[in-house]
Amino acid sequence: MADRYDVLIVGAGVAGSALAHALATAPRPAPLRIAVLERSLEEPDRIVGELLQPGGVNALKSLGLESVVENIDAARCEGYCVVDAGAGKMVEIPYPGKHEGRSFHHGRLIMNLRAAARRAPGVDLIEATVTDLIEDNSSKRKVIGVRASLKGQEGKQPFFAGLVIIADGCNSNFRTSVLGGTGVKPTTKSHFVGTILKDAVLPIPNRGTVALIKGSGPVLMYQISEHDTRILIDVKHPVPSDLKAHILANIAPQLPRSVQPALKLALENDRLRRMPNSYLPPTPQGSSSLKPGVILIGDSWNMRHPLTGGGMTVAFSDIVVLRPLLTGVPDLGDWNQVKPALDRWYRDRKPLASTVNILSVALYDLFGxxxxxxxxxxxxxxxxxxxxxxxxxxxxxxxxxxxxxxxxxxxxxxxxxxxxxxxxxxxxxxxxxxxxxxxxxxxxxxxxxxxxxxxxxxxxxxxxxxxxxxxxxxxxxxxxxxxxxxxxxxxxxxxxxxxxxx
Incomplete structure (x- = not known):
């Protein structure tokens, strides 16, 4: 017999894990049964999701998850340093007051988030690859569950729930089927090429460094552990055939001298990794939903340029807004009760999410x-x-x-x-x-x-x-x-x- 839950969450990344913990720990008359399905529960290794702004730190505290940034060798981020390579000038931009952000290895944060979700009451973390959405035979529209291939087992197993939440990231397999094909395709202007610098000396300690490069897009550097500094180099289309040669000839000479030796060493010993810089504006998911019973959250629904490091901050803040709204819904399987909560969520998240989203793309257009x-x-x-x-x-x-x-x-x-x-x-x-x-x-x-x-x-x-x-x-x-x-x-x-x- 298939498993039945109150909520199914597809994806145990930043948004999925945090949302599972948030819903499981929210006060309700009856506790929820929540399943989180993730293709691989091993520690991920990515060059995104490594910087959390002070607003994101505050959101974690609101969710009772502030401990997830502890014991992972995270670095303090106290603001920014902007370097104009062409003019040979630098300006320091500290965060206001005593606010701080955190930067870290992405995989270590994810493992802490998953551990917090697993400890929450009523949450099952299941290693499985979701392949299909299950729709109600009577309506052919309302989603009532998913089919997934469990790791180490043959065939597909159905999982049913009152509400299905898709949090499978920027390369979502279900975005189009949930929202339709119109207006939900991300736009990509460039790519970030990244590697890790060992023991690099940034111009100002505990500051993210943004270098404005003449003839190219910006370069972003921030410390993610005691000895590791992430560097992200903007590369526009067409991407050079020899990226390392391009960086050595055109980018490295314009960077602060203190980081050049570490960059050259990294180019000699490590591989370069590439990620698209995409923008995807949000669309309503309540009354105008094309497919009842399922919603999107995180990068599967809304993306912004990673230059400002606002992705995780928006995701956590979205959950802060969404948690009390879903908690107030008596029956999550009744779409007529869920719709008003989603409409309210779409409105209430706008001030923070739209501000971060607009700034990220506009600032990239200026800096690039x-x-x-x-x-x-x-x-x-x-x-x-x-x-x-x-x-x-x-x-x-x-x-x-x-x-x-x-x-x-x-x-x-x-x-x-x-x-x-x-x-x-x-x-x-x-x-x-x-x-x-x-x-x-x-x-x-x-x-x-x-x-x-x-x-x-x-x-x-x-x-x-x-x-x-x-x-x-x-x-x-x-x-x-x-x-x-x-x-x-x-x-x-x-x-x-x-x-x-x-």
Missing amino acids: ADAPELEVLRTGCFKYFELGGECINGPVSILSALAPSPALLTYHFFAVALYSIWVMFAHPQRVPGRPDEKPRYAVARLDQYPFLLYKSARVFYTACVVFGPLLWAEWFKHVGPSKTTLMLGLVGSLAIWSVVFS
């Missing part, structure tokens, strides 16, 4: 500048950070998920755009010359102003083109006309505010 207008914005963004004060505190509060405010993000983004335009007129710019000449800098002359005014319009238009579609995908696409009008008015007001007061 491949057009003249974007290069102006990248230079202006760096100089904006150099101003210090709220020009650092505001953006880093957003990045760290401590200030989940789309309004604050909109203000700072357009403040950067306008300051970038000011920089073109008022700050010395490099004067073109021969490569062997010493660089010369000069402030724009009066006769250059007409061209700069034209370029300013293009820069501001580019900023709107970068920010607008992201704001639409995260806020406007699935809301009614009245809410859309309200949000458009808010964004317009903020843009005018930034023009006046920046």
